[in-house]
Amino acid sequence: MKQFRDSMIALITETSANLPSDVRKAIADAVGQETADSRAGLAMSAITLNIDMAVDNVGPVCQDTGMPTFFVHTPKGVDQLAMKRDIEEAIVEATRTGKLRPNAVDSMSGKNSGNNLGCHVPVIHFEPWDRDEIEVKLILKGGGCENKNIQYSLPAEIPGQGRAARDIDGVRKCIAHAVYQAQGQGCSPGFIGVGVGGDRTSGFELAKKQLLRYVDDTNPDPELAGLEQEMLEKANTLNIGPMGFSGKSTLLGCKIGKSHRVPASFFVSVAYNCWAYRRLGVIIDPAEGSITEWQYRSDDEIKRMAQGEGIPLTGREVVLKAPISEETIRSLKVGDIVIVEGEMHTGRDAFHHYVMHHDLPEDLDISGGIIYHCGPVMLKNDDGEYRVVAAGPTTSIREEPYQADVIEKLGLRAVIGKGGMGPKTLAGLQKHGAVYLNAIGGAAQYYARSVEKVTGVDFLEEMGVPEAMWHLQVKAFPAIVTMDANGNSLHQQVDEESFAILEKIGKE
Numbered sequence: 124m125k126q127f128r129d130s131m132i133a134l135i136t137e138t139s140a141n142l143p144s145d146v147r148k149a150i151a152d153a154v155g156q157e158t159a160d161s162r163a164g165l166a167m168s169a170i171t172l173n174i175d176m177a178v179d180n181v182g183p184v185c186q187d188t189g190m191p192t193f194f195v196h197t198p199k200g201v202d203q204l205a206m207k208r209d210i211e212e213a214i215v216e217a218t219r220t221g222k223l224r225p226n227a228v229d230s231m232s233g234k235n236s237g238n239n240l241g242c243h244v245p246v247i248h249f250e251p252w253d254r255d256e257i258e259v260k261l262i263l264k265g266g267g268c269e270n271k272n273i274q275y276s277l278p279a280e281i282p283g284q285g286r287a288a289r290d291i292d293g294v295r296k297c298i299a300h301a302v303y304q305a306q307g308q309g310c311s312p313g314f315i316g317v318g319v320g321g322d323r324t325s326g327f328e329l330a331k332k333q334l335l336r337y338v339d340d341t342n343p344d345p346e347l348a349g350l351e352q353e354m355l356e357k358a359n360t361l362n363i364g365p366m367g368f369s370g371k372s373t374l375l376g377c378k379i380g381k382s383h384r385v386p387a388s389f390f391v392s393v394a395y396n397c398w399a400y401r402r403l404g405v406i407i408d409p410a411e412g413s414i415t416e417w418q419y420r421s422d423d424e425i426k427r428m429a430q431g432e433g434i435p436l437t438g439r440e441v442v443l444k445a446p447i448s449e450e451t452i453r454s455l456k457v458g459d460i461v462i463v464e465g466e467m468h469t470g471r472d473a474f475h476h477y478v479m480h481h482d483l484p485e486d487l488d489i490s491g492g493i494i495y496h497c498g499p500v501m502l503k504n505d506d507g508e509y510r511v512v513a514a515g516p517t518t519s520i521r522e523e524p525y526q527a528d529v530i531e532k533l534g535l536r537a538v539i540g541k542g543g544m545g546p547k548t549l550a551g552l553q554k555h556g557a558v559y560l561n562a563i564g565g566a567a568q569y570y571a572r573s574v575e576k577v578t579g580v581d582f583l584e585e586m587g588v589p590e591a592m593w594h595l596q597v598k599a600f601p602a603i604v605t606m607d608a609n610g611n612s613l614h615q616q617v618d619e620e621s622f623a624i625l626e627k628i629g630k631e
């Protein structure tokens with residue numbers, strides 16, 4: 124199959140940069156649900172603009188391109204080993220050109236392989252079938268939403284829902300809780316795949332396979348079809364909304380599959396996918412390896428998604444430029460929109476761990492500064508300078524154990540991320556005079572546009588591209604204050620309010 128490798132490069136590129144037709148339609152419907160100038164409306168506006176920019180730039184919709192996962196159907200007689208080699212070569216090439224972020228990290232040493240290859244990576248599921256063509260489906264699902272996957276073993280006591288038995292009502296309770304627990308951390312509005320039954324491993328696989336279904340299909344099992352519709356409606360009453368800012372669009376798709384199980388077990392497995400729902404498929408000619416058909420693409424696709432300019436600037440925004448004074452920070456309150464100008468530094472898991480145990484180099488004083496929870500996609504220019512290809516925020520809650528201490532140690536005034544942080548950070552913000560700024564999760568192209576220059580990088584060799592500390596010069600970088608220095612947290616508020624609704628749903 125001479126052309127198979129190139130077909131896989133095309134599939135990876137298109138999946139990374141161009142959302143499927145059914146996902147576009149679901150997101151467009153969600154935009155219509157939110158008031159344009161609400162926080163939710165602004166988030167949706169940035170999301171839709173970002174979707175268009177990704178197509179125009181042929182760049183990743185979101186910088187986190189996840190663990191590429193392929194589902195391959197092959198006819199009899201096809202050389203699967205050769206296909207695997209071609210897929211791996213395509214992955215390396217797509218990483219080199221910035222369509223994929225180098226995401227494969229040795230689990231023990233933390234060393235990034237740099238090319239997205241590693242132990243059991245990429246994930247390739249081969250299955251034979253009796254058709255005379257090859258089908259390859261690819262899903263790119265980032266870590267933020269992957270971390271919100273959840274599995275229940277019934278019977279169980281589900282928070283906010285009470286006792287969940289081994290029946291349809293128990294499944295209902297698990298699904299309601301699964302959406303609640305994700306809040307905005309998985310970059311809502313999201314889509315869920317649910318696997319009922321199987322064992323712990325096959326249950327999650329079944330859940331993930333539900334994400335391969337079309338958003339607008341109907342489950343052939345009438346009982347599950349009814350449950351899908353019911354849970355979609357109920358989830359959207361939780362008022363979690365886009366990015367967890369509160370709003371009407373929390374869940375855009377609910378797909379449920381079932382497997383047989385052993386009598387002793389009853390698992391309900393939920394795979395949560397963010398709005399950046401990147402999955403496409405192709406049919407391949409087994410003789411040449413060329414693409415004969417694209418899946419998840421329809422003739423009536425909504426080609427342009429944006430109706431606005433992302434987060435529109437009114438001139439009333441507070442401009443933050445490092446070094447920022449404590450007085451400026453303490454005057455900010457939840458809901459304010461800020462514009463960051465000048466210098467910021469990226470820092471995420473490895474960086475926070477490092478700072479807890481080491482001092483930064485002496486010439487690296489970032490007091491009064493801003494840390495951006497972001498693992499960007501970077502490419503090196505011919506002149507040796509780096510340029511940002513994609514740079515949206517990553518999930519902040521992972522830094523919860525360290526953030527308050529890092530703020531104090533480095534004298535930070537602002538942290539930018541997405542999904543919010545917990546009580547320890549909130550107390551740290553209040554004590555040390557700092558704020559948490561929520562950028563729009565997944566809006567990687569939208570924020571990359573704000574980066575004027577990459578002025579330096581630290582820890583690149585040790586930590587790899589996503590985890591290194593990048594020094595960025597930004598212009599007109601918008602974000603929303605969601606945790607202020609006066610003890611207020613929008614995330615805490617939305618969590619409490621949605622939990623009260625969850626309890627109500629549990630009693631219906």
Ligand code: SF4
Binds near residue numbers: 185187269308399566
């Ligand atoms: S949109 Fe959010 S959850 Fe999805 S891959 Fe990007 S950062 Fe992760």
